[in-house]
Amino acid sequence: MALLELRDVRAKYGAIEALKGISLTVEAGEIVTLIGANGAGKTTTLTSISGLHKPSSGSVVFDGKDLGNVAPHDVVRLGLVHSPEGRRVFPRMTVAENLEMGAYTRDDKAGIQADFARVYELFPVLLERKAQAAGTLSGGEQQMLAVGRAMMTKPRLLLLDEPSLGLAPLIVARIFQVIQTLNQQGVTILLVEQNARMALKIAHRAYVLETGEVTMSGPAADVLADPRVQAAYLGE
Amino acid sequence: MLDTVLQQLLIGLTNGMVFALVALGYTMVYGILEFINFAHGDVFMLSAFVSLTLVGALGLNDQSSAGALAGGLVLCIVASSVFGGLLNLTIDRVVYKPLRKAPKLAPLVSAIGVSFILQNVGLFWGGMSMQIFGGGGQAAAPKAFPNLLPATNLLGASSHVTLQPKDVLVIGASLVVMSALYGIVQFTKLGKAMRATAQDPSAARLMGIDVDQVVSATFLIGGALGGFASVIYSLYINTVHYQMGYQNGLYAFTAAVVGGIGNIPGAVLGGLLLGLVRAFSDQFIGAQWQPAVLFGILIVILVFRPAGLLGSTAREKV
Numbered sequence: 042m043a044l045l046e047l048r049d050v051r052a053k054y055g056a057i058e059a060l061k062g063i064s065l066t067v068e069a070g071e072i073v074t075l076i077g078a079n080g081a082g083k084t085t086t087l088t089s090i091s092g093l094h095k096p097s098s099g100s101v102v103f104d105g106k107d108l109g110n111v112a113p114h115d116v117v118r119l120g121l122v123h124s125p126e127g128r129r130v131f132p133r134m135t136v137a138e139n140l141e142m143g144a145y146t147r148d149d150k151a152g153i154q155a156d157f158a159r160v161y162e163l164f165p166v167l168l169e170r171k172a173q174a175a176g177t178l179s180g181g182e183q184q185m186l187a188v189g190r191a192m193m194t195k196p197r198l199l200l201l202d203e204p205s206l207g208l209a210p211l212i213v214a215r216i217f218q219v220i221q222t223l224n225q226q227g228v229t230i231l232l233v234e235q236n237a238r239m240a241l242k243i244a245h246r247a248y249v250l251e252t253g254e255v256t257m258s259g260p261a262a263d264v265l266a267d268p269r270v271q272a273a274y275l276g277e
Numbered sequence: 278m279l280d281t282v283l284q285q286l287l288i289g290l291t292n293g294m295v296f297a298l299v300a301l302g303y304t305m306v307y308g309i310l311e312f313i314n315f316a317h318g319d320v321f322m323l324s325a326f327v328s329l330t331l332v333g334a335l336g337l338n339d340q341s342s343a344g345a346l347a348g349g350l351v352l353c354i355v356a357s358s359v360f361g362g363l364l365n366l367t368i369d370r371v372v373y374k375p376l377r378k379a380p381k382l383a384p385l386v387s388a389i390g391v392s393f394i395l396q397n398v399g400l401f402w403g404g405m406s407m408q409i410f411g412g413g414g415q416a417a418a419p420k421a422f423p424n425l426l427p428a429t430n431l432l433g434a435s436s437h438v439t440l441q442p443k444d445v446l447v448i449g450a451s452l453v454v455m456s457a458l459y460g461i462v463q464f465t466k467l468g469k470a471m472r473a474t475a476q477d478p479s480a481a482r483l484m485g486i487d488v489d490q491v492v493s494a495t496f497l498i499g500g501a502l503g504g505f506a507s508v509i510y511s512l513y514i515n516t517v518h519y520q521m522g523y524q525n526g527l528y529a530f531t532a533a534v535v536g537g538i539g540n541i542p543g544a545v546l547g548g549l550l551l552g553l554v555r556a557f558s559d560q561f562i563g564a565q566w567q568p569a570v571l572f573g574i575l576i577v578i579l580v581f582r583p584a585g586l587l588g589s590t591a592r593e594k595v
């Protein structure tokens with residue numbers, strides 16, 4: 042059984058249908074990437090999963106549980122976390138407080154302490170700046186904080202929406218490295234990316250989304266080699 | 278001259294504390310919902326009627342024993358705070374919550390409506406208390422709230438500056454309540470959830486925070502602060518009136534905006550500033566000029582700091 046399964050998910054904003062029946066699966070242990078042009082419905086796919094924007098029809102099943110009637114704040118407790126587009130750290134809270142909010146649903150003190158240490162080890166800069174307001178961090182640091190905050194929820198499945206957006210190449214490389222590390226530590230990842238090339242390089246499988254529909258899917262290497270993908274998303 | 282300045286400082290500080298406490302209710306709700314709860318001043322007013330009724334029912338007056346007065350005072354504070362909190366929470370659940378996703382004018386107009394409804398309730402309550410406690414006058418007339426604390430001058434009878442026990446109570450109790458609020462918001466799990474929700478409700482949800490619960494807690498705490506403020510205000514002014522929420526609410530709301538709406542220390546700063554400016558303008562310019570001077574100064578402040586004294590003008594990085 043797949044860890045996450047979407048069956049014919051449709052989502053609407055008013056009369057506009059942003060998702061026209063998406064089906065996809067993510068197996069435990071995988072990195073799956075979702076690529077597509079602006080407005081294709083990548084973010085909407087993630088908000089449909091986390092419940093911020095509930096689907097109008099179709100089903101989202103996580104670990105055997107239908108999320109249809111689960112409130113977004115309860116989804117986290119099941120081990121599914123969504124790190125949203127644009128980082129969305131709490132700007133006037135400190136770095137440490139932001140991480141603490143990641144652990145909001147947990148009460149295993151020892152586990153939380155261990156995860157603080159793990160995040161600080163992965164992102165030493167966050168430890169240096171732990172008393173600083175998150176809004177004053179650089180874009181790259183904020184992205185690290187967003188990933189760290191998501192890690193603090195102790196997720197089994199991590200949804201990442203464009204973690205590389207607007208970052209310098211060196212920072213992007215660092216973020217992708219961290220995604221791989223997390224995956225090796227057992228976190229399953231569904232990664233939405235504009236930076237299709239890098240995403241396809243670290244992913245096991247990929248889905249291509251066009252105007253609310255999946256138009257291609259398969260092993261990431263195959264998708265990377267596909268001439269249509271190269272023409273449309275890789276600028277070749 | 279120095280005596281006069283000290284005296285006005287004291288008056289400004291005590292009045293300012295009341296404004297600050299009421300302003301906190303406006304600012305906390307605004308911080309989370311970006312919505313002005315215009316009924317907040319009237320929650321303050323009705324909470325005062327709760328204490329007025331209690332004082333009447335217990336037959337407390339300045340002849341009562343010190344023990345009875347102290348007990349009555351504590352009872353009033355608890356009852357009015359609980360009442361204010363629950364009333365505010367109920368208003369949110371019944372009126373505002375169904376309108377959460379509606380265009381912003383809908384909850385705003387509803388809040389103004391609730392404000393008028395509560396004033397009517399206050400008017401009715403005023404008439405009722407007349408009958409129950411055998412007082413005279415009209416339902417709309419200000420009701421005398423007995424001085425539950427001795428009216429002695431703590432600085433000595435010969436001093437030109439008057440510092441009464443009730444001044445000490447107003448300032449002391451307000452400081453305690455504000456520190457408690459600061460502690461809650463800064464250090465508790467609920468407080469952190471409130472701040473996170475105020476800064477980014479969607480991100481807060483994604484971290485597992487039940488935003489509806491946080492909103493309820495905010496109305497509860499804000500209302501309780503208003504209820505608490507109503508007791509110390511009644512004690513200080515010694516009257517209760519069905520329109521007392523209107524003017525004080527407007528002043529407190531202004532204080533919240535001047536301090537930086539949504540900002541908790543800002544509400545306190547704005548409240549104190551308003552109280553002080555009012556006291557000094559009354560003394561040195563004349564009480565008849567109070568609204569003009571007060572709001573003139575506040576407008577000047579806003580012209581130079583449109584986001585309020587502590588409001589953030591700096592853009593956050595996206």
Ligand SMILES: Nc1ncnc2c1ncn2[C@@H]1O[C@H](COP(=O)(O)OP(=O)(O)OP(=O)(O)O)[C@@H](O)[C@H]1O
Pocket residue numbers: 054057059077078079080081082083084085086126
């Ligand atoms: N809140 C909203 N209200 C109305 N329409 C929306 C809203 N959010 C998204 N849409 C529309 O839904 C479609 C899919 O948007 P979505 O944000 O999911 O795309 P995306 O693939 O994430 O794009 P991008 O790469 O630009 O982030 C777009 O046509 C968009 O205009």
Ligand SMILES: [Mg+2]
Pocket residue numbers: 083084085126
């Ligand atoms: Mg997007």
